[in-house]
Amino acid sequence: xxxxxxxxxxxxxxxxxxxxxxxxxxxxxxxxxxxxxxxxxxxxxxxxxxxxxxxxxxxxxxxxxxxxxxxxxxxxxxxxxxxxxxxxxxxxxxxxxxxxxxxxxxxxxxxxxxxxxxxxxxxxxxxxxxxxxxxxxxxxxxxxxxxxxxxxxxxxxxxxxxxxxxxxxxxxxxxxxxxxxxxxxxxxxxxxxxxxxxxxxxxxxxxxxxxxxxxxxxxxxxxxxxxxxxxxxxxxxx
Numbered sequence: 001x002x003x004x005x006x007x008x009x010x011x012x013x014x015x016x017x018x019x020x021x022x023x024x025x026x027x028x029x030x031x032x033x034x035x036x037x038x039x040x041x042x043x044x045x046x047x048x049x050x051x052x053x054x055x056x057x058x059x060x061x062x063x064x065x066x067x068x069x070x071x072x073x074x075x076x077x078x079x080x081x082x083x084x085x086x087x088x089x090x091x092x093x094x095x096x097x098x099x100x101x102x103x104x105x106x107x108x109x110x111x112x113x114x115x116x117x118x119x120x121x122x123x124x125x126x127x128x129x130x131x132x133x134x135x136x137x138x139x140x141x142x143x144x145x146x147x148x149x150x151x152x153x154x155x156x157x158x159x160x161x162x163x164x165x166x167x168x169x170x171x172x173x174x175x176x177x178x179x180x181x182x183x184x185x186x187x188x189x190x191x192x193x194x195x196x197x198x199x200x201x202x203x204x205x206x207x208x209x210x211x212x213x214x215x216x217x218x219x220x221x222x223x224x225x226x227x228x229x230x231x232x233x234x235x236x237x238x
Contacts, residue, residue, distance in 0.1 A: 003064065003065070003066075003070075004062075004063075004064040005029075005031075005032065005061075005062060005063055005064070006062045007060045007061075007062055007076075008029045008030055008031050008032060008060060008061055008062070009029065009030040009031075009058065009059070009060055009078070009113070010027045010028060010029040010030065010059050010060065010061045011027065011028050011055065011056065011057070011058065011059065011116065011117070011120075012025055012026070012027055012053050012054060012055050012056075012057070012059070013026045013027060013028055013034070013055065013096040013099055013100055014026040014055070014096060014100060015039075015053055017043065018038060020043075021040075021041050021042070021043045021044045022038055022039060022040045022041060022042055022043060023038070023039040023042040023043060023050070023053065024036055024037070024038055024039075025037045025038075025039050025042075025053055025072060026100060027061060028099055028103075028113060028116060029061065029108075029113075030108075030110055030113045031108055031110065032106065032108055033103065033104075033105070033106050033107045033108040033109060034099060034100070034103045034104070034105050034106070034107070035063075035070060035105065035106065036068075036070070036105070037061070037063050037070050037071065037072040038065075038069070038070065038071050038072060039053060039072045039075075040071060040072070042072075049072070049074075049075050052075045052076070052077050053075060055092065055093070055096060056082045056084055056092055056120055057077060057082070058077070058078040058079070058080060058117070059075050059076060059077055059078060060075075060076045060078060061074070061075050061076075062074045062075075067106070082120055082121070082123075082124040083124065084120075084123055084124055087129065088123045088124065088129055090223060091123050091129050091132070091133060092120060092123055093223045094133070094221070094223040094224060095116065095119060095120070095133075095136055096223075097221050097222065097223045098136075098137070098140060098212075098221070099116070099140070101216055101219075101221070102140065102141075102144060102146075102215060102216070103140075103144070109143055109144075111143060112139065112140065112143045115136060115139040115140070115143070116136070119132050119133075119135070119136040130195075130201055130205075131195035131196070131201065134195050134201060134204045134205060134208060135193060135195055137208040137211075137212065138190060138193075138204070138208065141208070141211055141212075141215075146211060146215050147211060148170070148171060148172030148173070149172060149173075149191065150172075150173060150187045150188075150190045150191040151187065151188055151191030151192070152173065153165075153172070153173050153174065153175075154168070154171045154172030154173055154174055159173065159184040159187055159188055160184045161183075161184045161185040161188060162184060162185070163176075163183075163184045164176045164181040164182065164183060164184070165181065165182050165183075165184055165187060166180060166181060166182070167180070167182060167207060167210070169210070169211065169214050173187060180206075180210070182203050182206075182207060183199065183203060185199075185200075186199060186200050186203040186204065189204075190204050190207070
């Protein structure tokens, strides 16, 4: 059944060529989730729509068509676009790749849309971007049901800030076992969305890496490797 959607807030996640003159545009829309839209003629010389179909710019999009054959009708810029540069730009592409890999197509998450917009705004204004990445990773995994509650034991019970705990995927926080332990203080801070302490960032990053590796499977994130390479280059600079 054909559908028509008018003026849905959205961000472009990725574009790729399609046929001779068109683009396939992967977008995150507020009310319809992640979608692929065909922008017909967008690659033609002078096509105005092409200048709007770039990542990190707040848009409203209209489209029509069947589920796998949606055609972009209009793309309107909403103002207040971001000018991500350097490391912040790479971090923005990292967020986009996470959404493309983990968010099922057509699965609407309005709260996640707001988390993404907030993360982009913080990348645009903050020098220390690591808390932004960790918070978005946790928000994304939690919204998709992949991260179990961190502020209590999986079987119920409060956490002791001074104790060490384990974490089992799809179960949650457990009593410490094996080699991977997390501070109760860290887990409580993560549950509260507080990434202000260095120890929380370090252990939170380890936990997020474990969860992401499980749900992403064998194919690594291209942007993560690019971020690592960029960091190595910066560390080598005098």
